[in-house]
Amino acid sequence: MSDIEVPVTVVTSMNFALPVRQLWQSLLFYEQIVEPPPWYLRLLLPRPIRTEGNKSAVGDEALCLYEGGHLIKRVTRIEPNRCYEFAVVEQKLEFGSAIRLSGGSYELRESDGGLTQLSVVTHYTGGRHPRWLWRPLEAPFCHLFHRHLLVSIGRKAGDPIPAVSSGA
Numbered sequence: 001m002s003d004i005e006v007p008v009t010v011v012t013s014m015n016f017a018l019p020v021r022q023l024w025q026s027l028l029f030y031e032q033i034v035e036p037p038p039w040y041l042r043l044l045l046p047r048p049i050r051t052e053g054n055k056s057a058v059g060d061e062a063l064c065l066y067e068g069g070h071l072i073k074r075v076t077r078i079e080p081n082r083c084y085e086f087a088v089v090e091q092k093l094e095f096g097s098a099i100r101l102s103g104g105s106y107e108l109r110e111s112d113g114g115l116t117q118l119s120v121v122t123h124y125t126g127g128r129h130p131r132w133l134w135r136p137l138e139a140p141f142c143h144l145f146h147r148h149l150l151v152s153i154g155r156k157a158g159d160p161i162p163a164v165s166s167g168a
Contacts, residue, residue, distance in 0.1 A: 005125055007102065010139050012146030013119040016159045020108050020116045024081045026157035027106050029055070029073065030145075031064040033152045041145060046093055061089070069093025071101065083107050098127025099138070118153065120146040 016023055031048040046066040054060040055075055064071040069092045077085035085105035107119040122142055128134040 006131075007123060007125055008135070008138065009121060009123050010142040010146070011119055011121045012143045012150065013117050014147070014150045014154070015111065015115040015117050016154050016157065017114060018116055018154070018157050018159045019114075020081045020110050022157050023108055023116050023118055023153065024084075026153050027084055028149070028153050028156065029062065029064060030149055031066070033149070035152065037148055038144075041148060044141065045145070055086075066093055073103075076103070077105075081108060100125045100127065118150060120149055122146070 029051050031051045033048070036042070037045065037048075046068055049065040049067065051062050051064050053062040055062040055073070056078075058075050058078055060075045062073050062075075064073060070090075071088055071093070072090040073086045074089045075085070076087050077083060083105060085103070087103040088101040091101055102123045102125065104123060105121045107121065109117045109119075111117055122145075124138075124142075126134055126138055
């Protein structure tokens with residue numbers, strides 16, 4: 001396997017002062033977030049337009065539209081109030097020049113003190129060369145993207161500020 005084909009997984013977590021069911025009902029794809037992304041995400045990510053299709057049962061597919069392209073996400077696993085997982089089955093746009101998304105998930109876990117930890121997981125392969133230069137930049141940028149997503153989910157669920165932030 002060449003250096004370009006090595007899969008990468010990035011996980012970012014935040015704790016919310018909300019019950020797990022409330023966060024579960026507020027999960028969003030990036031394309032569903034109403035507020036515009038921060039400037040640093042707008043610089044490198046295509047602008048999301050909307051999502052079409054169902055995404056509530058295993059096997060459902062959602063067409064996620066962006067300026068200049070789309071993704072198709074297929075739901076691969078649902079454990080209510082615990083895990084929502086999807087695969088990217090088609091990508092007709094490039095993220096950050098040659099990032100190929102393969103899937104992701106949301107994982108929820110109740111913790112002591114009434115907090116719920118929500119983790120966002122992204123799987124991708126990077127294509128920019130040289131990999132030794134680009135790989136260390138991709139993960140921090142992915143964490144910034146995840147934080148935007150997590151804060152938006154928290155706002156939708158009724159917690160405007162995460163109680164505790166964890167992950168890189």
